Amino acid sequence: MKTSWRSASLLASAAAVLALTTACGQDGGGAGASQNVGATAAPGDIGDIGAGAGDGLGAGVNDGRRSASPPASAGKLSVSEDTELGELVTDGSGRTLYRFDQDTAQPPKSTCDGDCATAWPPVAADDAIAGEGIDKALLGEVTRADGTKQLTIGGWPAYRYAKDTAAGDVKGQGVNGKWYALAPDGKKAKAADLPGLSTRNDPELGEIVVDKNGMTVYRFMKDEAWPKPVSACEGACLEKWPAVAPVAADDTEGVEKKGLMSFTRSDGTEQQTVDCWPIYTFAGDEKPGDTNGQGVGGTWYAVAPDGKPVGAPEK
Numbered sequence: 001m002k003t004s005w006r007s008a009s010l011l012a013s014a015a016a017v018l019a020l021t022t023a024c025g026q027d028g029g030g031a032g033a034s035q036n037v038g039a040t041a042a043p044g045d046i047g048d049i050g051a052g053a054g055d056g057l058g059a060g061v062n063d064g065r066r067s068a069s070p071p072a073s074a075g076k077l078s079v080s081e082d083t084e085l086g087e088l089v090t091d092g093s094g095r096t097l098y099r100f101d102q103d104t105a106q107p108p109k110s111t112c113d114g115d116c117a118t119a120w121p122p123v124a125a126d127d128a129i130a131g132e133g134i135d136k137a138l139l140g141e142v143t144r145a146d147g148t149k150q151l152t153i154g155g156w157p158a159y160r161y162a163k164d165t166a167a168g169d170v171k172g173q174g175v176n177g178k179w180y181a182l183a184p185d186g187k188k189a190k191a192a193d194l195p196g197l198s199t200r201n202d203p204e205l206g207e208i209v210v211d212k213n214g215m216t217v218y219r220f221m222k223d224e225a226w227p228k229p230v231s232a233c234e235g236a237c238l239e240k241w242p243a244v245a246p247v248a249a250d251d252t253e254g255v256e257k258k259g260l261m262s263f264t265r266s267d268g269t270e271q272q273t274v275d276c277w278p279i280y281t282f283a284g285d286e287k288p289g290d291t292n293g294q295g296v297g298g299t300w301y302a303v304a305p306d307g308k309p310v311g312a313p314e315k
Helices: 115-119 236-240
Strands: 076-082 086-090 098-100 139-143 149-153 179-181 197-202 206-211 218-220 262-264 270-274 300-302
Touching: none
Parallel strands: none
Antiparallel strands: 076 086, 098 179, 139 149, 197 206, 218 300, 262 270
16 A cells, blocks of 8 residues: 555544345445653664564464563654555654554553564654654553553554565554554544445456455355345354345445345344345455455355356356
8 A cells, every 4th residue: 555644534434234124136225651752852763573573363462471672663753644544653664553452542551462562563652753743642651561661642552563564554454353553543544434335356356345344255155045045154154254244225335236135044143145145254354355265165255246256166
């Protein structure tokens, strides 16, 4: 993603999901104190964030170990505008700063240590300067388990991501559904609002359906659509392939309305369909744009706007 140095406002939050029920084949209708820091300190250079470190998958829970190195300096903080996420905070070298959902802001507390802190290096508080667009009153610090001081923004401990190797990278956005770029007010930087279901152009798969979070939607070839939808994914299967909840027809964009409906699963819950085929997301997709579920087991495929499975062998 490319960034430019200018101010922009965050877009509105995601629309509420509504239930839709129509007949198949019909057109759908229905631990330290926070304080101000770094007001006059000189900018510091970004430290080595360990590009060869692990990706932090499954990391993030304090395992009792201490960070291998002290937090890297912050320098002069700035506001950068990302084309998809809007305003986010970058350090003196243009690196994106992140927050972790398992941390707390009131009171500030960091829970990322050990291997987690290798993948997500904490940002030092001692030299942080509030640049243009940054409210100095929102900058603070928290004492980590190893006694070092970590920068907080709006109370949230700030980190970099080891896989962000260049200024402007935002590869940590949405990782494990727990890591998000920091907005200037300390909140999460979020992608633009998406409808309940919409489409995007994937460089390999073409136009495919995504959910309200931008996550790829899939079909299971063992399901049935006619004369009525039936899901063959139960129990442990649903843990890996969560069912997409009902979406109102007017909360979709680019998806064919015919056969766009919800149905009642065997466990009594409601699930959305496209062209009457049950749809799912994949737990192995960490962030929007991932298509790790494509072709799994020769039975799971991304969904085209008309409900057909993308790349599935023809029968």
